[in-house]
Amino acid sequence: MLSINSIDTYYGLSHILFDISLTVSQGEVVGLLGRNGAGKSTTMRSIMGLTPPKKGTITFKNKDITGEKPFALFRKGIGYVPDDRRVFADLTVDDNLEIVHRRGNEWDKDRVYELFPALKEIKSRKAGNLSGGEQQMLTIARALMGSPELLLLDEPTEGLAPLIVRDLETQILKLRDAGISILLSEQNIKSAMKMINRVYVIDNGRIRFEGSISEFEAQEEIKKKYLMV
Numbered sequence: 001m002l003s004i005n006s007i008d009t010y011y012g013l014s015h016i017l018f019d020i021s022l023t024v025s026q027g028e029v030v031g032l033l034g035r036n037g038a039g040k041s042t043t044m045r046s047i048m049g050l051t052p053p054k055k056g057t058i059t060f061k062n063k064d065i066t067g068e069k070p071f072a073l074f075r076k077g078i079g080y081v082p083d084d085r086r087v088f089a090d091l092t093v094d095d096n097l098e099i100v101h102r103r104g105n106e107w108d109k110d111r112v113y114e115l116f117p118a119l120k121e122i123k124s125r126k127a128g129n130l131s132g133g134e135q136q137m138l139t140i141a142r143a144l145m146g147s148p149e150l151l152l153l154d155e156p157t158e159g160l161a162p163l164i165v166r167d168l169e170t171q172i173l174k175l176r177d178a179g180i181s182i183l184l185s186e187q188n189i190k191s192a193m194k195m196i197n198r199v200y201v202i203d204n205g206r207i208r209f210e211g212s213i214s215e216f217e218a219q220e221e222i223k224k225k226y227l228m229v
């Protein structure tokens with residue numbers, strides 16, 4: 001589905017990602033785990049063409065997408081939920097979903113509201129007045145309106161109350177069950193472990209570990225060194 005092949009990414013002259021390789025197969029939820037500043041968001045931004053890599057390639061469904069812009073990638077079936085939870089503050093929840101340019105018809109508002117019943121209850125409210133958890137649901141809901149085959153979720157549970165986090169975990173698992181492949185970045189491994197099938201640990205712009213959940217569970221050194229567990 002997604003394959004990142006030895007990319008190097010910079011902000012100006014600052015070299016941030018070093019030889020990052022990573023894959024997401026059909027139907028997988030892959031965790032990209034790392035602490036603050038490790039390079040998780042930069043990896044997502046590299047995929048989305050927001051900070052394209054200077055070296056290496058990225059393929060989606062076996063086609064080179066390196067450097068392609070977010071809108072083009074959305075149309076190809078990649079949904080991106082960045083870390084900033086940006087919604088159209090002056091529009092209602094319903095209009096935030098309505099104005100999304102549609103791709104395919106697998107997902108529509110009814111199906112999105114079925115997954116997020118809490119959003120349906122507040123669909124006439126202005127998005128700018130929502131709580132952090134509600135805004136996060138809305139940004140995921142909006143990405144779903146494009147009927148994505150791959151979702152990039154950048155720390156979706158960060159800063160949210162435990163109850164909301166649990167709701168989101170359940171909803172993300174439902175997305176996996178619906179056949180959507182997911183790349184999920186997290187610092188909170190306890191939460192991530194409930195959702196993911198496979199793990200990459202990133203630190204200082206380099207992949208430090210790659211393996212299955214059970215392989216990762218056994219890596220006390222890796223967890224201590226790169227994830228402050």
Ligand SMILES: Nc1ncnc2c1ncn2[C@@H]1O[C@H](COP(=O)(O)OP(=O)(O)OP(=O)(O)O)[C@@H](O)[C@H]1O
Binds near residue numbers: 014034041
């Ligand atoms: N716009 C920018 N210009 C210069 N350096 C940046 C920029 N954005 C991020 N960086 C640097 O790139 C490195 C990786 O940052 P990145 O945001 O990818 O980390 P992260 O793993 O997403 O961290 P967090 O958990 O805090 O979101 C950090 O050292 C950060 O300071």
Ligand SMILES: [Mg+2]
Binds near residue numbers: 040
């Ligand atoms: Mg980040």
